[in-house]
Amino acid sequence: MAEKRLMYGNHAIVEGVLAAGCRFFAGYPITPQNEIPEYMSIRMNEVGGVFIQTESEIAAINMLFGAAAAGKRAMTSSSSPGISLMQEGISYIAGADIPVLVVNVIRGGPGLGNIAPAQSDYYQATRGGGHGDYFTITLAPNSAQELFEFPKLAFELAEKYRNPALILADGLLGQMMEPVEFSYDPVDPTTLPEPSYALSGCQGRDRRVVRSYDLKPGKLEEWNWRRHAKYQHIMEKEQRAQAADCDDAELVIVAYGTSARVSSAAARMAREKGYKVGLLRPITLWPFPKNALAELSNKVEYFLVVEMNLGQMVEDVKLATECKNKIHFHGRPGGGVPTPHEIYEKIETILGGSS
């Protein structure tokens, strides 16, 4: 049986990153993700990888650009203000079609905000985040187990599509301890093939160039249309969501990450009271699991979107369901975390009298 350990979510990410065969980390301290670089500095040393504490998040993302362009799996982690600083680099990396992994352990914003858990970087993560037409593959784990497993999935998707990948966690997931099963054999980085774009010296081959610009008239437009086709393909093939008790549901909660954990408890409370409530948990925030929602929209009367923000995912739910249903929202911005009870009360208000 696979090894099982009680771990902090932030430590589980580190083990997941290393198990995925990544041997390059660059990052800058910021709460609530400091356990990642701290633990990473020890573990990278043990496995002979590269750990760099950088002068800024700007430097960190650009070191990733270099390492990933050199053909290596590379990752950074930060929290909201730091991720904002990285957006220039992420845009260049997306524009150069290079895979990297960025983990955002979201905190309350905007501005310096606070260090409490939040989901208020949803727009930034799912709309590209920086300048230009691009998207980043965005995964939303909801447990330490998934924090361990998603780095590998993120690298695989990032490399398959030559696109940056994000993992969105929050301070609560990062700081809580849960059992983690080391559910797969670690990837030996020396067995990973050299990608076709890797900068490694041009011995025995044509020289390679990694760049995001083309000034020749019409070229960048062509390039962007090609990328558009890639995005369409990803949107079609890579939607992931987990549905619970949705088959007979009158109301389906849509929530990811910590909100999904809390909502799951609220859904149980509602079921105990006889309300037919299900939970749809988006696992990929981009591509958004439109298909699952479109299907549910034909049989469910109500949706309740629960987020730790002012309702950023609501519009994706409306788009996916084509506004056929009654869509409610319960949110806690600025570092607030909803309780199962307050979500239950919201359900009761919506369904009151119908059970």
Place this chain on the structure above:
Amino acid sequence: MKQIFGRPAGLTDVLQRYCPGCGHGIVHRIIGELLVKLGIRERAVGIAPVGCSVFADEYFNCDMIQPPHGRGPAVSTGIKRSRPDCIVFSYQGDGDLAAIGTAEIIHAASRNENITVIFINNAIFGMTGGQMAPTTLPGMKSTTSVQGRNIKKQGYPIKVCELLAGLDGPYYLVRTSVHDPKNIIKTEKALKNAFGNQIAKNGFSLVEILSMCPTNWGMTPVQSKRWIGDTMMKYFPLGEYRNRAKEEK
């Protein structure tokens, strides 16, 4: 017929877009020659900046990457740490290195990152059309200092070699010029040292090169060369600001 002069194999067979009298072409040629002479072309990875020499990714005949403005030293660090056997050089202008990329160059130097930085100082923003650079001389005119740089309002130029020499980290810091043949030969020697240091795993080397920009200086190529010798070199004295190889002897 015997060929006595030609394009070095370290440069691609592409027409370079630099203006007449520009210093980039001279420095490109030196680097192109050194990539071959030092036998490093096939393990070199170059970093093109943002600015006139953004097109360096088309001109150097080796693997190249074009990162965001000023971030060359960070990208170089990522490549070098991932592939220590590669020879990594970051080619940057004064806006790229001494304005927007100030943090990245200081910290790469401070870490004594084993990379080679080529810093073209022509005291002006070239690509964007002649705006004031962090290295624009006091009194020098630019499109954003049309009366001449006023040190009371716009502050003083940044002397990069002197600044970095205040750090313990860097291995080799030198300022040269390409305004005449004697100084071009000295520049070649400095660049050879800078690549040699990386090959020998000694650490961070930066060669600051005073370079002509006739177009944005509003001068002829000949006037530009004279101006470096008569004026620019007085503010930016040439010479070694750090050479650990000599200190260690």
